[in-house]
Amino acid sequence: MEQPTPRTSAVVPWSLLLLCLVSGALQARAQPNGFISIDCGGPTGYVDDTTGLSYTTDAGFIDADAGNNHNISVEYITPSTPKSWYSVRSFPSETRNCYTLSSLVSGLQYLVRGKFLYGNYDDPNRLPIFDLYIGVNFWTRVNILEAGAAVYTEAIMVVPNDSLQVCLMNTGSGTPFISGLDLRPLKNKLYPLANETQALVLLHRFNFGPTDSHDIIRYPLDPYDRIWFPFVDATDWTDMSTDMNVNADVDQLFQPPEAVMQTAITPRNVSNNIEFSLDLESFPSDLRLGYIYTLYFCELEDLSSSNAVREYYINLDDVLQVESSEEAYTPTYLVDRYFYSTGPFQADQSIVISLNATAESTLPPIINAIELFAVIATTTLGTDEQDVSAITAIKEMYQVHKNWMGDPCVPKALNWDGLTCSYDVSKPPIITNVNMSFNGLRGGISPNFANLKDVQYLDLSNNNLTGSIPDTLARLHSLILLDLSNNNLNGSIPFGLLKKIEDGSLSLRYSNNPDLCTNGNSCQLPERGSKVAIYIAVPVVVIVVLVLASVLCFCMQRKRKQGSINYSVKLTNEGDGNSSLRLENRRFTYMELQMITNNFQRVLGQGGFGYVFQGSLEDGTQVAVKLRSHSSNQGVKQFLAEAQVLTRIHHRNLVSMIGYCKDGVHMALVYEYMPQGTLHEHISGKHNNGLGLPWRQRLRVALESAQGLEYLHKGCNPPIIHRDVKTTNILLNARLEAKIADFGMSKAFNYEDSTHVSTNTFAGTHGYVDPEYQRTMQPSTKSDVYSFGVVLLQLVTGKPAILRDPKPITIINWTRQVLARGDIESMVDARMQGDHDINAVWKTTEIALMCTEQAPQQRPSMIDVVMQLQECLDLELGSGNGGKDPNMGYNVATYMSIDVSQNNGTFEIDHNYTTGPPMDTGPAAAR
Structure with missing residues (x-):
């Protein structure tokens, strides 16, 4: 019967024989503290x-449905084969499958070992190659060369958290499998080059001097259960040994076993030296920082x-390793000593170590x-530890399976289904979106959210x-x-969430929960509440209501005396009629508009609605007044549409509406003032003496504009x-922050009913319009994505x-033609004067071309676009072009939405105003 031949994951130059029993049966003893020994598939x-x-068994360390258990073929099992080699777990599905080792000590050094004996477990005798990862970091490549070869992989590392994942990665070269997994805690003083930033992957560990090739020491x-394989070569070497105790070196940096230090080799010919070669070819050279060695002498x-x-x-x-060329090494009698690398060295396919006697040496x-x-x-960096x-x-609570193994966010190509992560070059990734819709979740809402x-x-x-x-979700x-x-x-909806809804920072959807009470006035107290509590609560509520009513009456009387004007928009819910919120926006008279614009003196621009004028409120707040021209083809319908949208949306990358005017035939909208004008003006060189925006600023504008659109689509x-x-509907404020403007053509739709809007009114600008929308007259969010791709x-x-x-x-076809020639630099705006990272430009261009795909389903969502643009910005900031701009570290912006309605939310516009002079001050622009 063929026996398993133990090897390290690298191919070794010496023939190693089977792993067998240490002579003499050992009595069962208590498991050492911190040891984890897993028989995979057993x-x-x-x-x-x-x-x-x-x-x-490995049942408690891996998902229940991950992989399949097998026994190796009987031809590879003999009475001397250790039981831990009998079985394997294979992983024919999923790219990544991970074991989780828990209850570790953060910051402690550990030895992690994987064991692999293929043993023709799946019968076709297909020898696989696959990768191992420790957490999110590459460990080594497992290359099975023989069915009966036992392969060991071992790493020494500092564990950053209280758990550690070992992941098998399918590289397309056969099915990954594993026979066993060991973890052993070490003292932190051992192996000084293993630290928080680098780990040591074992290639060779040999004990010189044993006379029995089965004499493995562990x-x-x-x-620490290191495995010391014997090196036996009676032809060239004389074996040396002693039964006397060997004292430990004072530094204790490696602590070799005494049994290892009690044997040694020396050349059989006393005039010869010691020289041997260690193979390196099996380890991927592009995935290591170098090599280190430790030589043990006694x-x-x-x-x-x-x-x-x-x-x-x-x-x-052939390079002398001592500090002085005149220094030679002399081993100490019965004291373990060692000579080791103080830092990684580089090598190619192998290294040659030679021990050469000095002229004075007699031995x-x-x-x-x-x-x-x-x-x-x-x-x-793996995902944030708390996340x-x-x-x-x-x-674990919902028994989610899917591909939820390994790190949730890293690598990006394997992030967990339903999760969206945000990446920062200097911080761990964080989870920003969780979509567990249609996952069959049962039970309560986990407090871990x-x-x-x-x-x-x-x-x-x-x-x-x-x-x-x-x-707790309010946290x-x-x-x-x-x-x-x-x-x-x-x-009922908790108070903390209601407060967030009221202040406009949260949008809540809760339709089709029959037993959920959504009307705070009708929600009854829990039955377990005592009657005493009810007797106390009712009078208190009555008193509070009376006090609030008195205050309200006082405020209303005061407002009438001041002649203030109130305009309110109420969002209502057709589902139950109970959910409503009110927003205050100022209503201006036409005469007031004349006053604040100095009789419409300064024109900022002109659009289909009419002219836009600069103005200043009583408190000095700068505003833009969009006055409808009597000849405009955009009438009352578009005016109301934009007013309704702007009173509903609040986001830092959308232009805020301060008020409106509907005074007879005069109609106007009053916005926050954007002093840096339109993006179109900056791209065309009308600002900064004809120089365009620098590339980093363009990326920032792209990201902020995308965030505004993302809010419209998702928030x-x-x-x-x-x-x-x-570009003419993207405005820039004094800090060159971008905001989307002009919502006169905007349309709302319900995701639950459809994916698009049916309309008979075509909107858009030639060159930006989605061809699918132009053909069907049915715009969708992907129509905006297409237009945004043109902007990019x-x-x-x-x-x-x-x-x-x-x-x-079209700019789309022009770009594709230029890229087909492979000359991306020729398409980059020359006004940026080369101050850009070409990789970030490439990625941005790729995003733009994905956005402008002909088929809407092939385009990304704005959520995806935001995440990818953030990566572009991170790439640019990491390129070293001018250092990091502290104002350009942007995450996805915080939104504020005031909609708490269920399905089919509609607008009611209520006009409540009295006569009299205008308010003393206008409201500040919403931020």
Whole structure:
């Protein structure tokens, strides 16, 4: 029968024989503190006869439905084959499958070991190649060369958290599998080059001097359970050994087992030196920082009573490794000593280590053991630890399977389904969106959702959730959309969430929860409440109502005396009629507009609605007055549409409306003033002495504009399609922050009813219009995405949407033609004067071209666009072009939405005003 031949993950130059029993059966003993020994694919736990260590099945360390259990073929099993090699777990599905080792000590150094014996478990004898990761950092490549070869992979690393994941990654070269997984805690002083930023991956570990090729040393002889493979070569070497105790070196940096230091080799020919080669080819050279070695020496002969001298030089690839060329090494009698790399060194396919006797030496060199490691980086940042803990608890509570294994956000290509993450070059990724809609969730809403501190969108709709809505969700300061519709929730909406809804920072969807009380006036107290509490509560409520009524009457009388004008917009819900909120916007008379614009003296611009004038309120607030021209083809309908949209939406990247005027035939909208004009003016060179915006500023404008559109599509209920996205409708304030403007053509629609709006009125500007919308007259959010793609191309190229010279061509087709020639620099706006990272330009162009795909379903959502533009900005900031701009570290903006309605939310416009002079001061622009 063919026996498994143990190897490290690298191919070794010496023949290593089978892993067998240490001579003499060991008694079962208690598991050392912190040891984890997993038999992957095994049916039950047991105590290993060789080591006395307790092995457990892998059921508690990996998802229940991850992988398949197999036994290796009987031809690879003999009475001497350790039980831990009998079974394997294979992973034919999913790219990444991970084991989670918990209850670790953060900051402590650990040895992690994987074991792999293929043993033709799946019969076709297809030898696989796959990668291992420790958390989000590459560990090593497992290359199975023989069915009966036992492959070991081992790493020494500092664990940053209280848990560690070992992940098998399918590289397309066969099905990953694993036989066993071990974890052993080490003392932090051991292996000084293993730290928080780098780990050591074992390539070779050999014990010189044993005479039996089966004499493997590990636990309990090595308290850390390192596996020391014997090196036996009776032809060239003389074996040395001693039964006397070997004292530990004072530094204790490596602590080799005493049994290892009690044997050594020396050349059989006393005039020879020691030289050997260590292979490096099996480890991916592009994934390591270099190599380090540790050589172990202990003199086993007492030379004190003789004139014998043993001293030698240590050379690595013919380079002397001692500090002085005149220094030689002399091992110490019965004291373990070592010589090690103080830093990584570079090598190609192999390294040659030679021990050469000095001229004064009367004895040849000796060596007891050697370890060789590859150094790998562990600096890749995994997802924020609190987010990982929270989403993992959520996964366990609802038994989510899908691809929820490994790190939730890293690598980006494998982030968990339904999660959107935000990435910063200097910080761990954070979870910003969670979409668990249609996931069959049962039970209550997990309290761990409240620990996702940066989440902005939380969609738990269309499940079977029961119980009440936890008030702890109000702790989510970034939450802008909470969708709980189509569940079986009960109770009432918590006060904390109602307060966020009232202040406009949260949009809540809760339709089709029959037992959920949404009207605070009719929600009854819980039955368990005492009658005493009711007797106390009712009088208190009556008193509060009377006091509020008195205050309200006083305020109304005072307002009448001041002659103030009040305009309110009430959002109502056709579903139950109970949800309503009110916003205050100032209503201006035409005479007031004349006063604040100095009789319409300064024109800022002109559009289809009419002229836009600059003005100043009584408190000095600068405003823009959009006055409808009597000859405008945009009438009352468009005026009301824009007014309704602007009173509903509040976002830092959307222009805010301060008030309106509807005075006889005069109609106007009053906005916050944007002193830097339109994006079109900046791209065309009308500002800054003809110089265009610098590239980083363009990226910032792109990101902020995308955030505004993202809010319209996702943060509004019902969602809003702008329908006229273009550079003249993107305005810049004094800090060059971008804001979307002009909502006269905007349309709202309900995602639950359709994916588009049916309309007989065409809107848009030639060069920006989605061809699908132009064909069907049915705009969707993807229509805005298309238009935004055109804007992105303009930001990159500085060109108009339609190029006229030498013949008319869209900027999309022009860009594709230039890219087909492979010359991206020729399409970049020359006014940026080369101050850009070409990789960020490439990525931005790719985003733009994805946005302008002909088929709407092939275009990304604005959420995706925002995330990708953030990556572009991160890429540009990390390129070193001018250093990081502290004003350009942007995350997805915080939204404010005032809509708490269920389905089919509509607007009611109420006009309540009295006669008299205008208000003393106008309201500040909403931010």
